[in-house]
Amino acid sequence: xxxxxxxVAVIQxxxxxxxLAGAISxxxxxxxxxxxxxxxPELHNSAYFCQSEEVRHxxxxxxxxxPTLKTLSALxxxxxxxxxxxxxxxxxxxxxxxTAIVLDNDGSLAGFYxxxxxxxxxxxxxxxxxxxxxxxxxxxxxxxxxxxxxxxxDQWFPEAARLMALQGAEILIYPTAIGWxxxxxxxxxxxxxxxxxxxxRGHAVANGLPLIACNRFGLExxxxxxxxxxxxxxxSFVCGxxxxxxxxxxxxxxxxxxxxIDKQRSETIRxxxxxxxxxxxxxxxxxxxxxxx
Numbered sequence: 030x031x032x033x034x035x036x037v038a039v040i041q042x043x044x045x046x047x048x049l050a051g052a053i054s055x056x057x058x059x060x061x062x063x064x065x066x067x068x069x070p071e072l073h074n075s076a077y078f079c080q081s082e083e084v085r086h087x088x089x090x091x092x093x094x095x096p097t098l099k100t101l102s103a104l105x106x107x108x109x110x111x112x113x114x115x116x117x118x119x120x121x122x123x124x125x126x127x128t129a130i131v132l133d134n135d136g137s138l139a140g141f142y143x144x145x146x147x148x149x150x151x152x153x154x155x156x157x158x159x160x161x162x163x164x165x166x167x168x169x170x171x172x173x174x175x176x177x178x179x180x181x182x183d184q185w186f187p188e189a190a191r192l193m194a195l196q197g198a199e200i201l202i203y204p205t206a207i208g209w210x211x212x213x214x215x216x217x218x219x220x221x222x223x224x225x226x227x228x229x230r231g232h233a234v235a236n237g238l239p240l241i242a243c244n245r246f247g248l249e250x251x252x253x254x255x256x257x258x259x260x261x262x263x264x265s266f267v268c269g270x271x272x273x274x275x276x277x278x279x280x281x282x283x284x285x286x287x288x289x290i291d292k293q294r295s296e297t298i299r300x301x302x303x304x305x306x307x308x309x310x311x312x313x314x315x316x317x318x319x320x321x322x
Contacts, residue, residue: 033293035173035200037066039286041265041278043247045076049097052114053104059285060108065134065173067285068113070245070265071181071206072127075117077249080259082157090119093141098130106136111171113178115204117158118143127159129178129204131169140169144180145189152210152259155182168198174292177238181205184229184242188316194236195305199292201232201240208249208261222262230272237270237299239290246281270298 038059042051052073059067072078074097078086091097093116101114111134118128127144143162147155166189168175177198183189184203193201207225209218226242233240246263266277267288276288299305315321 033291035066035290035292036062036064037068037241037267037288037290038062038064039241039243039265039267039276039278039288040067040069040073041244041246041263041286042070042073042283043261044070044073044245045247045249049074049100053100055285056101056104056108056112059287060104060110062285062287064110064285064287066111066113068202068241068243069115069204070243071115071204072117073115073204073245077206077245077259077261079155079158080152080249082154086158087119087125090117090125093118093120093128093130094138098132098138101130101132102136102138105132105134109134111139111173111176113176113202113204115180120160124160125158126162127155127180128162129180131171131176131178134172139171140178142166142169142178142180144183146182146186148182166192168193168196174199177201179203181207184225184232187232187235190232190236190238194238198238199295200290201229201236201238203229203240203242205242205244205265206261207244208259211258211260218262222264226264226266229266230268233268233270234272235304237295237302237304239267239269239275239292239295241267241288246283270295 040055097116105112112132118126129142131139133139145162149156168177177193244265245261250258263280267275278286
């Protein structure tokens with residue numbers, strides 16, 4: 030494996046059943062395979078609590094430099110690998126974030142990203158819990174390269190991916206918690222899953238970058254409202270800068286998904302598809318508007 034190639038592990042599992050302990054065991058498993066980067070799903074310490082609005086769930090939050098960061102830091106240092114994790118961050122009384130943390134391969138905190146786009150849909154009541162991020166959309170430098178880390182709902186917005194690419198991100202990474210409502214028909218489920226895959230592969234193509242999407246899987250019913258059930262659909266994947274498949278999990282894979290990413294390939298692809306050369310930035314000012322009447 031040459032210096033431009035990274036071996037990555039995507040940890041698709043069911044946090045509702047195993048929480049952080051499940052992540053730890055799978056990181057250990059992946060480390061034995063000599064990976065350099067491990068990506069965990071969004072909010073991997075517990076069941077997806079945003080299915081309902083309950084004040085008691087704020088007790089799940091922790092400081093940025095709390096127990097999860099310390100645990101993942103020790104693992105990153107022990108195995109000399111980079112870990113992308115996720116926490117429900119308590120920043121201050123009344124200010125909570127959905128935050129990705131990136132531990133470098135020496136165990137140090139390389140950086141963090143607070144989720145910018147916050148959904149508010151049936152079963153995904155995140156606006157009740159999370160303050161939108163205010164530390165910008167910018168890549169995080171690590172020993173293995175510059176990582177463009179975003180979170181779940183961010184993956185539907187091409188502007189976020191483009192901002193990462195314009196600042197030199199070498200890989201787009203999306204820890205995720207997405208699934209179906211139990212009332213969705215099979216046809217609707219298929220459309221939603223394919224749209225999710227398609228939009229992210231489109232970000233890879235439009236920006237000439239490899240991309241990692243790490244989702245949880247399994248049925249999760251809220252303990253106080255059995256009518257609310259989400260079937261998290263898994264299907265985590267890694268694709269290259271032309272959207273080509275490098276690895277893909279199924280809907281119930283409970284083991285690390287491995288892939289090799291050649292970072293140098295982005296250079297090659299951008300030479301033959303020079304989207305950045307041909308951008309017309311003089312025409313794009315209206316993009317800052319909510320809507321153009």
